Amino acid sequence: MTSTYQRIVLASRPQGQVAADNFRLETLAIPEISEGEVLIRNHFLSLDPYMRGRMEDAKSYAAPQAIDETMIGGTVGEVIASKNPRFAVGDKVLGMLGWTEVGVSDGVLMRKLDTTHIPLSAYLGAVGMPGLTAWYGLTQIMQPKSGETVVVSAASGAVGSVVGQLAKQMGCRVVGIAGGAEKCAYVVKELGFDACVDYKAGQLHADLTAATPDGIDAVFENVGGEIFDASLARMNPFGRIALCGMISGYNGEQISIKNARTFLTMRLTLRGFIVSEHMDLWPQGLQELGAQVASGKLKFRESVAEGIASAPDAFIGLLKGKNFGKQLVKLI
Amino acid sequence: MTSTYQRIVLASRPQGQVAADNFRLETLAIPEISEGEVLIRNHFLSLDPYMRGRMEDAKSYAAPQAIDETMIGGTVGEVIASKNPRFAVGDKVLGMLGWTEVGVSDGVLMRKLDTTHIPLSAYLGAVGMPGLTAWYGLTQIMQPKSGETVVVSAASGAVGSVVGQLAKQMGCRVVGIAGGAEKCAYVVKELGFDACVDYKAGQLHADLTAATPDGIDAVFENVGGEIFDASLARMNPFGRIALCGMISGYNGEQISIKNARTFLTMRLTLRGFIVSEHMDLWPQGLQELGAQVASGKLKFRESVAEGIASAPDAFIGLLKGKNFGKQLVKLI
Numbered sequence: 001m002t003s004t005y006q007r008i009v010l011a012s013r014p015q016g017q018v019a020a021d022n023f024r025l026e027t028l029a030i031p032e033i034s035e036g037e038v039l040i041r042n043h044f045l046s047l048d049p050y051m052r053g054r055m056e057d058a059k060s061y062a063a064p065q066a067i068d069e070t071m072i073g074g075t076v077g078e079v080i081a082s083k084n085p086r087f088a089v090g091d092k093v094l095g096m097l098g099w100t101e102v103g104v105s106d107g108v109l110m111r112k113l114d115t116t117h118i119p120l121s122a123y124l125g126a127v128g129m130p131g132l133t134a135w136y137g138l139t140q141i142m143q144p145k146s147g148e149t150v151v152v153s154a155a156s157g158a159v160g161s162v163v164g165q166l167a168k169q170m171g172c173r174v175v176g177i178a179g180g181a182e183k184c185a186y187v188v189k190e191l192g193f194d195a196c197v198d199y200k201a202g203q204l205h206a207d208l209t210a211a212t213p214d215g216i217d218a219v220f221e222n223v224g225g226e227i228f229d230a231s232l233a234r235m236n237p238f239g240r241i242a243l244c245g246m247i248s249g250y251n252g253e254q255i256s257i258k259n260a261r262t263f264l265t266m267r268l269t270l271r272g273f274i275v276s277e278h279m280d281l282w283p284q285g286l287q288e289l290g291a292q293v294a295s296g297k298l299k300f301r302e303s304v305a306e307g308i309a310s311a312p313d314a315f316i317g318l319l320k321g322k323n324f325g326k327q328l329v330k331l332i
Numbered sequence: 333m334t335s336t337y338q339r340i341v342l343a344s345r346p347q348g349q350v351a352a353d354n355f356r357l358e359t360l361a362i363p364e365i366s367e368g369e370v371l372i373r374n375h376f377l378s379l380d381p382y383m384r385g386r387m388e389d390a391k392s393y394a395a396p397q398a399i400d401e402t403m404i405g406g407t408v409g410e411v412i413a414s415k416n417p418r419f420a421v422g423d424k425v426l427g428m429l430g431w432t433e434v435g436v437s438d439g440v441l442m443r444k445l446d447t448t449h450i451p452l453s454a455y456l457g458a459v460g461m462p463g464l465t466a467w468y469g470l471t472q473i474m475q476p477k478s479g480e481t482v483v484v485s486a487a488s489g490a491v492g493s494v495v496g497q498l499a500k501q502m503g504c505r506v507v508g509i510a511g512g513a514e515k516c517a518y519v520v521k522e523l524g525f526d527a528c529v530d531y532k533a534g535q536l537h538a539d540l541t542a543a544t545p546d547g548i549d550a551v552f553e554n555v556g557g558e559i560f561d562a563s564l565a566r567m568n569p570f571g572r573i574a575l576c577g578m579i580s581g582y583n584g585e586q587i588s589i590k591n592a593r594t595f596l597t598m599r600l601t602l603r604g605f606i607v608s609e610h611m612d613l614w615p616q617g618l619q620e621l622g623a624q625v626a627s628g629k630l631k632f633r634e635s636v637a638e639g640i641a642s643a644p645d646a647f648i649g650l651l652k653g654k655n656f657g658k659q660l661v662k663l664i
Binding site for chain 2: 270274
């Protein structure tokens with residue numbers, strides 16, 4: 001075992017698009033742990049769109065990521081030293097250690113993972129925060145009935161793919177929106193959505209209209225902007241919208257809703273949410289998602305970058321939609 | 333009694349702003365009534381912003397107003413002939429007879445009114461559809477707690493004035509938005525709001541910020557556009573928005589929401605609603621509003637135009653915010 005490890009810190013806040021020089025790779029000595037602490041070697045880092053928001057110094061639901069500190073983020077890894085009676089060397093654990101090969105925890109927010117039937121990386125995706133985000137928005141906000149039409153943007157992603165598969169199980173007509181023919185084919189053929197609209201094909205409104213002949217009853221929105229406006233234009237009366245993300249505006253542009261009148265004319269309900277504020281429902285959600293992944297009923301796909309140095313480029317690609325499924329960084 | 337009456341029909345759909353020549357005054361013979369019918373002479377017509385939407389031939393929550401037919405609208409009047417056992421000559425009644433001096437009804441949607449303690453015209457305002465709209469949005473959507481800050485646009489109007497007074501009774505800090513110093517003075521001094529921002533004073537954002545030092549927890553939105561964006565910029569986490577109207581776009585302009593990202597960052601809930609779709613709650617709401625008006629606890633103000641020929645100009649003025657309180661037409 002080497003005596004050093006690498007991490008990535010936020011070097012500067014982005015001006016518009018995130019650039020590689022907003023990050024800095026550092027090499028540090030592996031620390032000694034104190035009584036009560038655990039030393040963890042991470043196997044996978046999670047890269048998620050919400051991190052873009054944290055890079056800003058703006059009023060939002062969470063404090064900004066500090067400059068010169070390890071980039072935040074979910075991690076799964078293995079205990080390599082422990083002075084905490086709750087954890088033993090070899091335990092697989094979920095944490096929020098950030099973009100780092102090695103981290104120290106007091107154990108309070110660490111959770112032991114069972115990898116007998118669920119792969120370790122899935123705890124960062126379908127059986128983790130993204131899966132819970134999908135489950136919460138669908139079951140608590142959208143509440144679709146059998147036969148209703150559900151639309152999901154960023155449909156091939158870590159969140160959208162779970163929303164659509166769960167909605168299919170509820171008997172809904174499920175239409176995805178994704179970028180490119182390959183992602184759309186995956187969404188329909190592998191995930192079982194009824195249709196998928198390729199927003200890059202240049203006829204978003206016409207294609208979405210064709211895919212939603214009975215209008216739209218519920219939307220899971222990850223993107224915002226033009227894509228959200230296209231869904232709004234198809235809403236049925238009393239439609240429900242779970243607003244999860246607005247990745248189209250993560251480079252700092254203002255995001256407008258142009259079809260605002262639709263909220264009134266169609267009597268829509270829109271709710272923005274952050275799943276980490278609803279921890280009371282996590283046990284129920286994780287139990288359901290875990291059972292479905294273990295049985296193979298819930299499918300998921302990963303984009304895996306290799307090595308901690310690849311994290312910034314992988315994250316920049318994620319913001320541009322270059323990932324295909326849950327974006328991870330595998331540490332060697 | 334004369335043998336003729338006058339009514340106003342929709343002559344043409346507006347191109348942009350409503351103009352006087354979109355309407356036509358007609359004189360007709362008072363009809364004979366058949367078995368089961370009632371003949372009513374109207375005393376007051378209600379003019380309401382929703383009528384602007386009906387003049388369009390666009391997809392909305394209600395069918396468009398037909399050309400060459402009597403303009404729709406709520407009315408209060410008196411039975412002058414009856415072949416219906418439920419109604420006697422002299423009964424005061426609420427109906428939807430439209431912009432007409434005289435109307436015939438089968439009685440199904442007519443409601444007998446008690447004017448012992450409540451003036452007849454109030455059944456078109458604070459104890460009618462506008463009052464119920466206020467009551468529903470506040471109690472069913474905004475659900476403010478004591479100590480929270482509530483903002484109401486079009487605060488001196490038939491709906492906004494009720495929202496604010498009820499919210500004050502619930503222990504909230506209540507801030508109105510209205511056009512002009514006179515309306516703002518009325519909202520604070522007569523209705524008892526804590527503050528009122530005059531959007532015509534040219535510093536909407538700064539004035540609203542000063543009036544909401546603890547941010548905004550709940551909004552009753554009647555206007556949309558720039559005024560709604562100003563409120564959005566002040567929202568606290570988990571804020572609730574009852575979307576009742578977007579009068580700023582009633583001339584056909586597209587209404588955008590520029591601060592859309594706030595829905596996500598502040599985890600807001602927005603709901604558009606039409607009170608006529610919640611008839612199950614009308615008895616409860618009307619009982620509460622009626623008791624408050626009868627006791628003088630709930631104040632209201634009316635702008636009264638005289639004579640049916642004045643209705644088009646009064647309606648055009650309403651759309652421009654020239655009314656001050658509930659806009660009525662008194663028939664002679």
